[in-house]
Amino acid sequence: MEEIEGIYSEVHDAQTQYGRLLWTQYTAGYDFGLKDQYQKITSLLKNEKSYELVREALETEQDPLNKRKLQLVDNLFKPYHLSQSLNELDEEIQGKVSDLSKLLNQFRYTFQGKEVSSVELGQVMSRDEDKNRRREAFFAKNQINQPMIDAGFLDLISLRKTYAKEYGSANYIAHQLEMNELDEDIFSNWLPELHQSLPAMEKARAGFAEQFLHEDRILPWDEQYIDAKIAPLLNQEVDMSDYFGNINKLFSLFGFDISSYNITYDIFPRKNKPEWGYNFPIETAKDSRILANVKNKFHEYGVLLHETGHAVHSFLLDPEELILNTGVSGIISEGIANLFQGFLYSPQFSGSFFSGSDGAAEQFSRLKEYRKTNSLRAISRIFFDHSFYLNEASSLDDVYQLYWKNHREVLQEEPFGDEPPWAFTIHYTTHPIYLHNYFMGDVTCEMLKGVFEKKHGNGLLADPEAFGSFLLNEVIRPSGSLKFGELFKRISGEEFSLKFMRS
Known part of the structure; x- marks a missing residue:
């Protein structure tokens, strides 16, 4: 194994x-050789002698843990x-992703004649x-749709389809699931389960629509508005100068002192900086970097807790287990991040800001109820991502269809407009067939809460x-x-199921 670990170490x-180079591009907009560095990685992975050693070791290894490591390296x-054409496709795909992500990161919207950020559009909504202004702010996000098509987004989809076909996969979705060690039929029961729950979901949503909109239907530009009506404290101005201290206070409750970890935060807006929140796991348990765009609203702590959750997860892994760390599922990673993001509404975190506010606990409890009503709707976005790889599209109109x-x-x-915003969701470009990780991560968190409560007789915040320690x-x-x-x-004693989300 020592020889294989040396190969992987390179x-x-x-x-x-x-x-590190990707962090520089995302934080400052400068590309200092991403393509060349990617080619260095692929050059190592193409080394025939290295791969032959991996295959030989995999055939003879008997120890289960070492065999797991070898399977990860083999994957x-x-x-x-497999073929030279696949390698060429891989490089072409990577180049296209880099170009498109740069466009996405530097794009800014126009709203009522003024250049605005997505944060500002969110404040309007x-x-x-x-x-009508909320609706206009929502549809302003479709301004990136055509530029992404013009820059070759559909060419990227086509390249991925070709890659999957040459690889031998049924389609690109199946290929990505295989790469991430998930069963090809993992989504097969989702639609029936969702449709079974839709009547109750729609009844609950109709109640919120009547209460806060005096209408019978919640539309996309109403979602954040209702959030804020249920919990006005979400938009409360807070002092972000001690963001690190506030975050560390929460994580310390669980025994995790983030001041002892090498975490870099870049959290305030500026030009050429992307508008999504990111965690860059530069080196597991050694270097983690967080990118976000916050101003001064309480709800903006949510993204900081999420990305810090990723960082803490990284620092709790063993830095010496380079190979095993590659086997951590994105579902577990996003689930842990979502778990800590959810503590935004807990008295243990929000109490630092609103300890004297009447009704804070009630506001956030009602908000969680509303969010749970909507939780299964995330399946729509996941399946829209899939639809690119199961259908043909050669124009923006085709994408709308x-x-x-x-x-x-x-x-x-039924449709809520003509030209829905979609391309702003960067995952379709940079992380295809990934969105299920957030949703399945949430389901996993619900399972973990249930298992912990059953074992300890207390809720996790008690x-x-x-x-x-359990985590x-x-x-x-x-x-x-x-x-x-x-x-x-192993943890739940059961197979993965959406029932954990519904219970």
Whole structure:
């Protein structure tokens, strides 16, 4: 194994440098050689002698943990030893992703004749009483649709389809699931389960629509507005100067002192900086960097808690287990991040800001109720991502047709406009077939809460330090050595199911 670990260590070092360069591009807009560094990574992965050693070791290894490590390395090397055309496609795809992500990161919207950020559009949708202005702010996000098509987004989709076909996968969705060690039929029951829940969901949503809109239907530009009506404290101005202290106070409750971790924060807006929140896991347990755009609203702490959750997860892994750390499922990673983001509404966090505010607990409790009502609607966005790879589209109009077809089939709702915003969701470009990780991560968190409460007789916030130990020992430490499905069943005793979200 020592020789194999040495082979992977070289790949790891090259990937670490790529992460540093990517951070520079995302934070400042400068590309200092991403393409060249990516080629260094692929050059190592194409090395025939290295791959031959991996294959030989995999055939003879008997130790289960070492075999797991070898399977992970084999999965990494294998795609680069199938054909030259696949390798060329891989480089072409990576180049196209880099170009398109640069466009997305630097794009700014125009709203009522003024250049604005997505944060400012969100504030309009959250606070403006005029539903027509909220609607206009929502549809302003479709301004990036045509530029992305013109820059080759559909060419990227076509390249991915071609890659999957040449690889031998049924389609690109199946290919990505295989790469992430998930069963090809993992989504097969989702639509029936969603449709079974839709009547109750729609009844609950209609109640909120009547209460806050005096209408019978909630439209996309109403979602943030209703959030803010249910919990006005979301938009309360707060002092962000001690953001680190406030975040560390929460994580310390679980036994995680983030001041002892090498976490870099870049959180305030500026030109050429992307508007999404990111965690760059530059080097596991050694260097984690957080990118966000916040101003001075309480709800903006949500993204900081999410990305810090990613960072803490990284620092709780063993830095010496370079190979096993690559086996951590994105579902576990996003689930842990979402878990800590959810503590935004807990008295343990919000109490630092609103300890004297009447009704804070009630506001956030009602908000969680509303959010739970909407939780299964996330399936629509996941399946829209899939639709790119299951259908043909050669123009923006074709994409709109796919969007509305998916909207009708999944949510059983009629269109709410002509040109829906979609391209602003950067995952379609940079992280295809990834959105399920957030949703499945939420389902996993609900399972973890239930298991912990059953074992300890208390909710996780009643004994946060015990929950921190549970998370570390039952989830994080074994997360690289097991596939997601195996880990889920080991903890819960059951197969993954949406029922955990509905219970």
